[in-house]
Amino acid sequence: MLGLAHLDREFDYLIDEQQDEVATPGVRVRVRFSGRLIDGFLLDRVDETDHTGRLGWLERVVSGEPVLDPALIGVCRAVADRYAGTLSDVLRLAVPPRHARTEKEDPPNAASAVAAVPDLTAWQAYPAAPSFIDLLPAGNPRAVWQATAGEDWPTRLAELAAVTAAAGRGAIIVVPDQRDLDRLERVCAPLFGDRCVTLAAGLGPTARYRRWLAVRRGAADVVLGTRSAIFAPVHDLGLLVVWDDGDDSLNEPRAPYPHPREVAVIRSHQQRSALVVGGLARTTEAHALVAAGWAHDLLADRTTVRARTARVLALSAEDRRVAGDPLARSARIPGIAFDAARRAVAADRPVLFSVPRRGYVPSLACARCRAHARCRACHGPLQLDVGDQISCRWCGRAERAFRCAECGGSQVRALTTGAGRTAEELGRAFAGVPITTSGGANIAATVPDGARIVVATPGAEPIADGGYGAAILLDTWAQLDRADLRAAEDAVRHWMAVGSMVRSHTDGGSLVIVADAGLAPVQAVIRWDPVGFADEELNQRGELGFPPAxxxxxxxxxxxxxxxxxxxxxxxxxxxxxxxxxxxxxxxxxxxxxxxxxxxxxxxxxxxxxxxxxxxxxxxxxxxxxxxxxxxxxxxxxxxxxxxxx
Missing domain, CATH: 3.30.70 (Alpha-Beta Plaits)
Incomplete structure (x- = not known):
């Protein structure tokens, strides 16, 4: 595999009689190219060539294990064309590195029969779901699923996979990160047993290759995984699922940077398999599939949506309806938000405070002109550490005499307050209540029920047993004011993810957004209408000439x-x-x-x-x-x- 655009094509080689039997399509080989030995794949065997020059000989077959089939090659070729990349780059994403000892192990037994299809009653909350499920065994329906607040989405996805597996077809479910994968695996393991495998980078090369081979050999046909699992070589693929496609973790950092959602669309089309793109919010890319008529909506009716949603309040940070409370002022929390937290704590329920940054005060600006405060050595952003010491977030250099490069000012102010500083302030405001912080390298998976203050950064919010009594979103402007096309979309996605962790309004749950209630992203959460927001975003991007229009x-x-x-x-x-x-x-x-x-x-x-x-x-x-x-x-x-x- 050369990885060069001008050499991105197939090359013909001769195969001698000794290698004739083992040199089957899909195996790994070594060939001599331009005087040096390189690794490659044998894509096909033909009797004749259209090459007019002299052909070289296949040097050797590295392994007799066929790791590619025509279907997977076709998908990889289409992905390379879609993203202006090379086939070899895509194959590096699709096929894990070889582990010789693993290939020599005894092959696993054939996949056992799937357990009985579980009860599908919960899908009746989505009127179009029964007809979608009816088409799963033999058809290729395509849908964008809008899950309601508090939905047990791992169980719902496992049910779709069970319907597919019961018909003798395979399924792939891709989620953003290991936390989501762990939740999904706990649900799927009892249903599928050894028919189900997980594929994630954290497994290590040996375990990952062993599981990948089990899928390739047909011993497993339900695959759960992160980004690259979308290429898993499942036999008779019947269902592809991409959950929460707006999560940054699904952005592939390696060339040609394919997104699993787009790979799933290509694969669904080529292999005639069903597709579900699901989430608590909706990306404009997913909505574009519905707007084009290529996929259909799976939505709950408004009565169900309202019944499952927390009470949503929005207000600006300057709204101090209990301004006389010094504890509320010190914690940067408007009065109504502070009262919602107090009520939840009094009811012996946990409260979630979401802040956009970890650390103490992770972002500083000049107090005079508001220009970002940057390090004089490397131009990195300055931060305030515990003890009111200013240092660079990139190089760690201490800044003892700040001077603004724009106006010469010597004073700094906080742009955002981190999780550490927020937890410290809330500890004073809620004396005697346990405090849990989650973010960075220390992410809590769950928190027990009972009175507790949880301070978390986006994506690190732990799951509360029974749901949070209240959730407060702080410093929301830091998310909305980003110079990014997706800033509003990402904010709505995060806020709805937090809101879905809160008990319903009938059970006393409250979601407080410290932001102007007139803003479109805030209104989308108040109405709990991610579809309407995505539709408006798509229309605006069409007018302005932005993706995905x-x-x-x-x-x-x-x-x-x-x-x-x-x-x-x-x-x-x-x-x-x-x-x-x-x-x-x-x-x-x-x-x-x-x-x-x-x-x-x-x-x-x-x-x-x-x-x-x-x-x-x-x-x-x-x-x-x-x-x-x-x-x-x-x-x-x-x-x-x-x-x-x-």
Whole structure:
């Protein structure tokens, strides 16, 4: 596998009689290319070649284990074309590294019969679900599922997989992280037994390859996993599920950066399998599938949605209806939010406080001009540590005499207050109540029922037995004011995830958002209407020419490298170039480059209508081919539909 765009094609080799029996399609091989031995895969056996020159001989078969089949090769080829990458790069994501000792182990027994299909009554809350489930055994229905607040989504997904497995077909369920995977595995293990395997990076290479081989050999046909599990070689694939597709953990950091949701769409189309994209909120990309008529909605009726949702309150941080309470002021909590927390604690229920940053005071600005406070040595952001010491969050250098580079001011102010400082303040406000913090390297999975204050960062909120009595979202402006196209979408996703952990309003649950109630993202949570919010976002992006209404690609690198790449690119007539613009200080070298990177990083965005997305990918690939053929070696990153575009 060469990984070079201008060599991204199949090459023919001769096979001698001694290797004829073991050299079957899909096995790993070694071949000599341009005078050196390289690893590769045997994709097919043919009797004739259209190559007019002299053919080389296959050096050896590394392993007789066929790890590729035509279906998986077709999916990988389509993903490479979609993301302007190479087949070899996608195969590195799809096929784990070989472990010879594992291949020699006795193959596992054939998959046992699946247990009886569990009760599907809970799906009746979603009117379209029964007809969707009826089509699962033999059809390929496609849906975007909007789970209600408090929904036991691991059990619901396990039920869909059970229906599929009972019909003799396989299923893949992809979730963002290990915490979600653990929840899903606990539900699926009793249903499927040894038919079910989990695939995640944390397993280690040996265990991961052993489980992957079990799937490839047909001993397991229900796969649970994170990002790369979407490529699992399940036989007779009947169902693909991607849960919470807006989570950053699903953004692939390796070229060509395919998103599991898009891989699932491609695979569902090619292999005629059912597809479910689910979540507590909805991304514009998922909603675009529904808007285009390619997928259908799985929604609960409004009566059910209201019954399962906490009471939602929204107010600004300046709303001090109990301003005389010094404890409420010290904890930065408006009066109504403070009262909701007190009521929950009095009812012997846990309370969740969500803050956007971990640490003490992780972000500082000049008190005079509000410019971000940065380190004089490396330009990293300054933070306030315990003991009121200022230091750099990147290099750790202490800053003993701050001076603003913009206005010369010497005083700093907090932009956000971290989980550590918030927990300290709440400890004074709720004397005698246990405090739990969750975030960074110390993430709590669960908290027991009973009076307790929980301070957590986004994505690190522990699950409370029976649900939280109240949840308060602090410093919400830090999420909404990000210079990112997805800032509002991410905020709604996070707020709804927190809201779903709170007891319903009929059980006294309250969700307090410290933000202006007139803002569209806040209104979406108050109405608990993620579909309406996603629809409005999609319409606005269509008017402004932003993804997913258009296909957009980013080209990052040094100025000369980016300019040369763009000059070599032949865009479709509808193509539009935006930039170049410098990326923020601290952006690392483009991924996948082993070269040292000096100087500023610039970005050019390329935009075409959605219908011309394939032409854009082809143009990017052609420019990569030209770049490789000219031996241009400057580091560069080309990404189709980048997760962030500023």
């Amino acid at each position: 258009v296909t957009m690609a980013s080209v990052d690198g040094a100025r000369d490298t980016v300019s040369a790449f763009v000059d070599a690119m032949v865009l479709p007539p509808t193509g539009e170039l935006l930039g170049p613009v410098p990326l923020p200080v601290g952006v690392r070298p483009p991924a996948g480059s082993g070269d040292a990177f000096d100087g500023a990083v610039e970005r050019i965005l390329v935009r075409v209508p959605r219908r011309d997305g394939r032409q854009l990918s082809a143009a990017l690939t052609a420019a990569q081919v030209h770049r490789n053929a000219q031996h241009e070696t400057g580091p560069i990153r080309v990404q189709v539909d980048p997760p962030t575009i500023g």
